[in-house]
Amino acid sequence: MSANPIIDERARRVLTAIIETYVETGEPVGSRPLTKKHGFNLSPATIRNIMADLEDLGLLTQPHTSAGRVPTEKGYRYYVDACIGAGDAFKERLTEETQYHLESVRKDASAIVQDVTQELSRSSSQLSVAVAPRFLKSRLSRVELVPVRGATVQAVVISEEGIVRNMLLDLNEPYTSKHLRRISGYINRHLAGYTVREARERVINQVLEHKAAYDTLMAEAMRVGQVIMERQSEDRIFVEGVSEALQRLKFRSRDALRDLFRAIEDKHLMIQVFNMVEEMESGVQVIIGSENPVGEMHDCAMVASPYLREGRVIGTIGVIGPVRMHYPSVISMVDRTARFLTRVFSQEEGGAAADGHIGKP
Amino acid sequence: MSANPIIDERARRVLTAIIETYVETGEPVGSRPLTKKHGFNLSPATIRNIMADLEDLGLLTQPHTSAGRVPTEKGYRYYVDACIGAGDAFKERLTEETQYHLESVRKDASAIVQDVTQELSRSSSQLSVAVAPRFLKSRLSRVELVPVRGATVQAVVISEEGIVRNMLLDLNEPYTSKHLRRISGYINRHLAGYTVREARERVINQVLEHKAAYDTLMAEAMRVGQVIMERQSEDRIFVEGVSEALQRLKFRSRDALRDLFRAIEDKHLMIQVFNMVEEMESGVQVIIGSENPVGEMHDCAMVASPYLREGRVIGTIGVIGPVRMHYPSVISMVDRTARFLTRVFSQEEGGAAADGHIGKP
DNA sequence: ATTAGCACTCATTCTTATCGAGTGCTAAAA
DNA sequence: TTTTAGCACTCGATAAGAATGAGTGCTAAT
Known part of the structure; x- marks a missing residue:
């Protein structure tokens, strides 16, 4: 990650300086101003040579023949990979x-x-x-169904970590509170402790097993479970x-x-x-x-x-x-x-x- | 709303034409092009006179001396108020x-x-x-509290129209499901059927009345009710x-x-x-x-x-x-x-x- | 009341000239 | 061998001038 061997330390310093002043000013950076601002002990001419090398490597370009240099994407990439020290002064704040x-x-x-x-x-x-x-990988803890009106219920889905999601859904027909408790009971019994992914499979299996749904509530529960699982992964x-x-x-x-x-x-x-x-x-x-x-x-x-x-x-x-x-x-x-x-x-x-x-x- | 008496029908037609072509083209509209496109039986010069009148009324301006006219805000306002027929061809779609x-x-x-x-x-x-x-003016139908973990509960708030809102909130301490039912029971008994605004007042009164909260659950209920009401109006x-x-x-x-x-x-x-x-x-x-x-x-x-x-x-x-x-x-x-x-x-x-x-x- | 004609205005566009920051290259210095 | 100074050259950016043309206001005729 750190030492990228293509260019030497000095060139890297120049690249860094160019990118940073370019980020600051937004204008192509030339050799002379660079020597002024930065304390390189080098003349503009030398900088130009280094720049030319960096340009050959594809890290810099000139917008036109007689403009300063601008970093290329590759230049930014190199800068990000090799020039940014891990520890900087930006970590507070x-x-x-x-x-x-x-x-x-x-x-x-x-x-x-x-x-x-x-x-x-x-x-x-x-x-x-x-x-x-x-929450694909989160484990289901509990589902509660709150009747809203008619066949509409509000499902409150709680993961083992105590993370909550809500969704409104329509049942096939209006049920009494007692029946709703039965339905959520089924779901909790069969799906609690499983991740959403696992639970989804279990639902499918359950549905297949009990094809001729021997219990309407059970069938409803499985269907609700399925919808919940689908929504969870949205x-x-x-x-x-x-x-x-x-x-x-x-x-x-x-x-x-x-x-x-x-x-x-x-x-x-x-x-x-x-x-x-x-x-x-x-x-x-x-x-x-x-x-x-x-x-x-x-x-x-x-x-x-x-x-x-x-x-x-x-x-x-x-x-x-x-x-x-x-x-x-x-x-x-x-x-x-x-x-x-x-x-x-x-x-x-x-x-x-x-x-x-x-x-x- | 319809007949604004300041200007006559013809001027209104011109204004409308100007605004509509300006909306279309985005460029100041001149007198000659206007006569071409629109079938006014008037010469550019006449249009210019009308334009000058409209400018005097502050409905049009020229960006500079020799440009076409552009509607002012007042012009748009007049157009919207007086020139747009109620029935138009845009109602489908x-x-x-x-x-x-x-x-x-x-x-x-x-x-x-x-x-x-x-x-x-x-x-x-x-x-x-x-x-x-x-839902400030909506009537509360029911509140359900679903335990999440510890003292955190999910409140499901349902209005009489079957509109649902959810919110997580922390109680003072963890309660059993039975106690939660008691709490929501209190709330439902005291607040159901009231609008949020009315309910808020009732809550405040209740709190004052039972200052020395004779029942912890009751006190908790009132506090929860208050939070719910506040959130509802967000x-x-x-x-x-x-x-x-x-x-x-x-x-x-x-x-x-x-x-x-x-x-x-x-x-x-x-x-x-x-x-x-x-x-x-x-x-x-x-x-x-x-x-x-x-x-x-x-x-x-x-x-x-x-x-x-x-x-x-x-x-x-x-x-x-x-x-x-x-x-x-x-x-x-x-x-x-x-x-x-x-x-x-x-x-x-x-x-x-x-x-x-x-x-x- | 409307229209034709004309002089005038002024943003836009094009051209041309100038300016200057910056390069590349070569030759000298270290 | 590396660095530096010097110089000619490039080319975008800016400015100034000239041509263009769409559009107006005004006056006189219809």
Whole structure:
């Protein structure tokens, strides 16, 4: 990860300096100004030679013959991989605020992620996106059915970690409370303790076994169980900080910007990207420009990290920003944020999944 | 509403023609092209005279001395008030699709509004916003408490219309299911049948009466009731169609665009605007440019309409677009959409508030 | 009351010239 | 062998001028 052997230390320092001043100014950086600002003990001419080498390696380009140098995507990639020291001065700042916001009012799992996403967008001044925790690997603890009216019931689904999801669903016919308890009883008996994935299989087996449903309630229970399982695995995506994004993301054309948002609004595309991040598994991932599988996102970079519960990935959070962004600080913020979510979802004491602390006066 | 006496019929026709071609082309419209396209039996010179009159009235301007005319905000206002016939050819189109989408999968109240907002954004190709139904005037039917873990419970709140809301909350201490039933029993006994507003008062009175809470459960119940009431009145705002908006909303500066989104992301400001719409009460409202109380929205227009349940306003839905927008069609779409929501929330049969029809194969 | 004609205005577009930051290359210095 | 100084060259960006043409206002004729 650290020492990339292609170029020597000096060239690396130059590359870093170029990228960092380019990120700052947004303008192609020339050799003379670079020597002024940075304390290299080298003349512009020497810098130019190094620049030429870096250009041969494909890490820099010139927009036109007589302009300064601009980093290429490959250049950013190299910079991110090899030039950013692990320990930087950007690590403070985030956590206190975030924690503060979360501690003050308790939320359910999705709301926590949404809040944190918003927080991340604010602190990074960037568009921020996340997928809500998925409970595919979470173990079901209990299901309660609350009659609403007619054949409609509200299902309250609780995982072993005390994470709650709600869904409205229609039964085949109105049942009495007593019958509803029977139905949820069936479900709890057969599915409690299993992950959503396992439970789904069990439901299917049960349905097959009891094809000629000997008990209407049992059949209803199985059907309800199935719907619940299907809904459980649905993904929910949060997008926060549109206004921040508008400020930062300068695009070739306005249409490109619109296409980006179209892509972001398209669940499937985002899921695709998030999956990519999760497959890597090793903390913060940086996806630069055309590395992104989604074409509409070729003009921007994404910094994202999965967050875990008990060692398993349950979701992803990250930011989308211009390729020309301040990676060290953003990477650090995303890392912190993902770790924070991991901590929240892993801590055992029940508070993490509650919404609405009744204030004691 | 219809006949505004300031200008005569012919001038009105000219104004309408100018605004409509301007909306179409986006360029100042001159006298000669206007006579070509439209079948006025008048020469350019005459049109110019009429234009000059309209300019004196403040309904038109010229960007510079020798350009065509452009409508002023006042011009749009006059056009909207006096020139748009009530019946137009734009009334078809929306309803079928929307209904289709809603009928296929059932949702809870907020989700319905969110879906419809998205639909409105798509069909109008505009940024679309809405406030979720507020139940301040809705009557409470029942509250159920489902234990989650420890002292955390999930409250399922059901209104008399079968509309459901969920919230997690922490009790003072863990209670058994039996005790929880007692607590919800108290709440249901004291608050069922009252509107949120009335219930809130009752809670306060109850608390005062039983200051030296003779029953812990009772005290807990009252506290829970209070929290539920407070949460019930919270507003939730939906914003859909950012990508559409980016396409349409051309702004003086990009900063102005960002400011607009900042304003939209600011709940309080949006609520302020929505309140304005609701106070008018008479169907679709058009807020043009600087008529908007929110400064950041001076560069765009908003077309919005409250939606009702049983004659009472419970929320608002609308679109935000450029001042230069095709008002007749947008007004019609917003109107249709609001009426649709009104119908959905007013229809008695229980389906409208259900989420998750269990498909019969 | 309407229209034709004409002089005038002024944003837009195109051309041309200038400027200057920055490079590459070569030859000298270290 | 590496670094530096010097110089010619490139090319975007800016500015100034000239031509274009759509559109108006005004006046006089219909």
